[in-house]
Amino acid sequence: LSDSHKHKDKYKEKEHKHKDHRKDKEREKSKHGSRYGSSSEKKHRDKEKERMKHKDGSTDKHKEKKKEKMRSLDGKVKKEKENGFASPQHVKSEPEDNFYYSPKYEKSLKRQRDDDDETQFLFPFQDIKSKKTKNKKGEVLDGKKKAKKEPEEKWKWWEEERYTDGVKWKFLEHKGPVFAPPYEPLPSHVKFYYDGKPMKLSLEAEEVATFFAKMLDHEYTTKDIFRKNFFKDWRKEMTAEEKSKITDLTKCDFTEMSEYFKAQSEARKAMTKEDKQKIKEENERTLQQYGFCIMDNHRERIANFRIEPPGLFRGRGDHPKMGMLKRRIRPEDIIVNCSKDSKHPEPPPGTRWKEVRHDNKVTWLVSWTENIQGSIKYIMLNPSSRIKGEKDWQKYETARRLKKCVDHIRNQYREDWKSKEMRIRQRAVALYFIDKLALRAGNEKEEGETADTVGCCSLRVEHISLYPEKDGQEYVVEFDFLGKDSIRYYNKVPVEKRVFKNLQLFMENKELDDDLFDRLNTSILNKHLQELMDGLTAKVFRTYNASITLQQQLKELTNVEENIPAKILSYNRANRAVAILCNHQRAPPKTFEKSMQNLQSKIDAKRDQLADAKRELKSAKADAKVRKDEKSKKAVETKKKAVQRVEEQLMKLEVQATDREENKQIALGTSKLNYLDPRISVAWCKKWGIPVEKIYNKTQREKFAWAIDMADQDFEF
DNA sequence: AATTGTACTTAGGACATAATTG
């Protein structure tokens, strides 16, 4: 842990040196700008290693079958009828009654499911043992009976059949996105100054100026790239006149605007209860209206139904595009996706959509192209939705299948370390890292378009150091690189001799900024993995290792004797082990030191209190010994209880303190939400009688409803 | 095989809200 502290700033400097060097080189290389720079170039270097290489013909062509086919082999639910929706595809009721649920349709679904007794909970793709399915059914049916009017009745999508043919839905209706509110011009007394003189800006230029003004307090408005990008884009919004006048950003004075916005946000905070309530209600109305869609007879929550407002782009880390103007999205930019036979969303009066399409092979409702990277953004459903939940469940099932063959795969890559083909050795070493260290795959990235970050396959020579011996350990590899979101990965790991020797070989005659694995990329790696197991990709290892670590840590750490808070601490520790494995970091909270001190003084106070209580107990005992009457005996009992109570409180505080200290820069949320099979946690809760609310908050319980309903205490990942 | 395009998951931080404390 102590090694993996964030030293972002310190590190950046170091990175910088290499990077500039690298940039120059790359610029030279890829004049004809391809997406990833030129990857063929890197191949020429290892002529010496040509002796290692041999023929290239080992790609198993016969394995090229479509996944669907493979799946239907072991999947048992292949005889299914679509999704089981024999009924009309959409709910006819009008949206304003908020009643999209139709018990009638449910019944027919249930029936169908019941026919398919043995397999109802199986993924068609894989062979899960479904032992715990039976007992559930009774409850389910009971629930339905009394459901009648209740549209809020929880729909257990996980008890239904799934689409298998790439179809994501049969019916989809929604109201379209909510656009960002239009720009509100500044009141005339709020002025912008250029070169000390007030200057009235055009609406367009003013809006962009306010974006900058709002960020004035941020450190990055002082950064060169940020300022440069901003100024360039700002000038594009200016009138010819403004453009000729405003030529130097340092002469721009936004402070009045900035003050104005600060005052505004103060005013917002100081609003009366009633006004706040009004706003809340208004929000709730928009949520009800735009925050849901109907997908296949069910009303489902949309994740991000608001279009991203315009502003200045701030990427993470050292992003070359920071400060650029993220433009306002208009209806004309929007592609709407919905059923042909649904009530199509209306564009705002006087506008039109870019396109309305009916593609049920995708899950998104709305999309648009963003102007910074030119990538597509989507509006999709909430994690609690069927469409996300199924996928999530499936993800964990894939990881569980990996569990069954991981030994074989490990043996295989260990063998491959000895291969006479360089590309195979590289593949094997990379896979070893991905498996052992839970590294990300590491796709190629567009040079100069994004921050310089890497994953396993894109590691460069500069990112590792080899130590034949270090701190009493042999063959130590030191990793030091920026990963996703420019989070630093720093780790020293002893590796097996063969791995070490291979790394030395891979690094021979290379520059610092050359790829470590020059004969490997994610697509090669994944193709290989696909051959080892259906559905296997690099990221499955992260899921697998995270989940198996949680399960194993929980086993190890949970102490039968301990009370609930202590058990929860154990859970958090297990969770933390995973977060450390996956390198899920966070910036230490700004108030961390202070709040830690506060907690410590509370603990001290509690200690004093405990001492007092003990003293009182002692004297009460003495008293009782002398007097021997009922009253004094009772007093002893009360004192005893008091001591116990205070002891418990102290314990709780201490637990809290350790927990917090250990969590200083570790973020538990990401692994909990994305990597840990929720059934492990649910099973653990059930086993130890811990309310699941202690582990998952409301949102999380909604997302993991399937697991909470499905897993019993014997669940094994 | 390289390149480009698309869809979807994973990620940390800002901000809002709720809970706790003095």
Added chain:
DNA sequence: CAATTATGTCCTAAGTACAATT
């Protein structure tokens, strides 16, 4: 009850993966 602190939600960037195209 106000102030502080913890927790939860929102936001959207940044990854992975794979399909389509050249």
